[in-house]
Amino acid sequence: MSHAQQATENPRISERRPDTEVFYPAIALLIGVFSAVLGLVPGWITGAKLPLQNLWANQVMPDQMPFSLLPLSQYEVLGLIALLTTGGAAAGLAIRLWKPAHRRAAAWWAVGGVLLVHSVAAIQSFVTLGSGLMGGKLASFYFFGLLAGVILSVAAGLVAVLLFASKSRATTTLGVGLMASPVTSWLMLWAVGIASHRNLPLEVVTIAHWLPAALVGCSLAWCGLKPPRRLVVWALNLVFLWVIPAVFTATQSVVGTRVIAGDIPEMLLMGRQVLTAALGPDGGAGQTLLLAVGVGLAGVAIKAIAARHAAGQQ
Template sequence: MSHAEIATERTDESEKRPRGAASSAALGLLIGILAAALGLVPWWISGARLPLQNLWATQVMPGQMPLALLPRSQYEVLTIVALLTTGGAAAGFAIRVWSPVRRRLVTWCAIVGLLLVQVAATVQSFELLGQGLMRGTLAQYYRAGLMAGVICSILAAVVALLLIASKSTVATTIGGGLMAVPFTSWAVEWVVGVVGHTNVPIAVPSIAHWLPAIVVGCALAWCGVRPLGRLAVWVLNLAFLWVIPAVFTAVQSVLGTRVIAGDIPEMVLMGREVLTAALGPDGGAVPTVLLALALGLAGVGIRVIAARRVHSTT
């Protein structure tokens, strides 16, 4: 090959690299945008009406509330967490399955796309909330509290994306454990959005109770136990399955009551009591943790048997 041909080939390669990088960046951005939208779809198909507000300036019917891209209400805090974090997890899962060559570039572009949608939804819904709430210090505290919750949820969505998109099996498994409960809440919102609050099938609450354990069990089976250091991931994910539902229950109980609304010491005390009860032996976490453990061990056993059969045939 002549020097001229070598120079031409190098020039062609250098031209392809920017194009390939631009294409990967565009796909990453698209993944983030679509995943963020997917996370918000259950709320959108439910009608996307801003929930009734205790501090609304005027008396209105539910159907007269404005359309909001996020459900701004203290009663919908856990729904917001589920909608936003599931979007991040979906983007991470897409990158994990795709496994692009420029993984870091795609991941950061996906984060940008995710933030574009989620920040836009946050701004739009808070603008509506600010226009409709009554004036006063209490309303300002209310908006600030909701804003803090949304910001934390968006940050959690980014963390979920990074963990699940990672090349590391350990990181992805941890991300799956963290997302088991929010994903279940998101799935329930899908059902509610499709059939309505009054037509939810009786089996849905029971399925929602066990679904996080199934998700965690499948993640543990995929992770495996070798090297033995991965047993720490098993302990961590089972702890997530024990603690996260209890935290969700405590938060929902505190924010869902009007009796002590605004009384911070009483709200903290109530939250502590509910959390302690939910973490206790009567809280219902033991059966779900045992189910996840059993599924994980069964999955590992199946993988070992399958590997031995493949080895014996070869």
């Protein structure tokens, strides 16, 4: 029996799109590749060169540093996390919006595309870094510390693909909670790359401060409060909004200092002190949490009113 005869006898077959049914792995793979490349673009705006290194073997000017797909530096840790995770979130979101028949398989093909791009970028960048660093224990500690951070960031980006591609609203909402701060950092990389730190308007910095809370609040409104178990999602996202920026602040403070570089006990002590301060009442998290809850509840109320209005017109 031909495909046309089967479609005539079974209308469901005629509704399928053979092109996407057959080629969805390639499409999903390309989505992953394109999204990962898009995630790395803010790091290339200023020329895709390796940042100046404290442990570089030779003294050079910034424009003499070699080409690098990743801005490997202890001062760019948060930027690296943003570059390597935002692409994963974008790939997962694209799969969710696409809604392929084989969504789970498509998500894993997208994971493969993201991993391919990030692997190539990491290998090229670390080969370049390793070839220019001076020798010694501190240089090795620096190299492998950055490598561990990049591997963890790549893994987080792959998790983001699966969270955002999920059919479950609750799961995707958790993905937004985890990615709100990295995505904001990613957008700030665009702003800094275009305007530079000196010319960056103060309004941009203010928006960046409140944007994670706004993103989390909108995702909570979209998620809703029913069934009641979604309250767990609300609680977790608020915890993410409270803890993740504090962890980022502590991490950047520790790895960005040269005074105690390589002294693990002192670095851990400093990290604990900064983290405790950032999580405390003076850390400023209270206002952002209130904004997220306010936006979420307002969104839920608006949806409820709209649903009642629609029901009343029927």
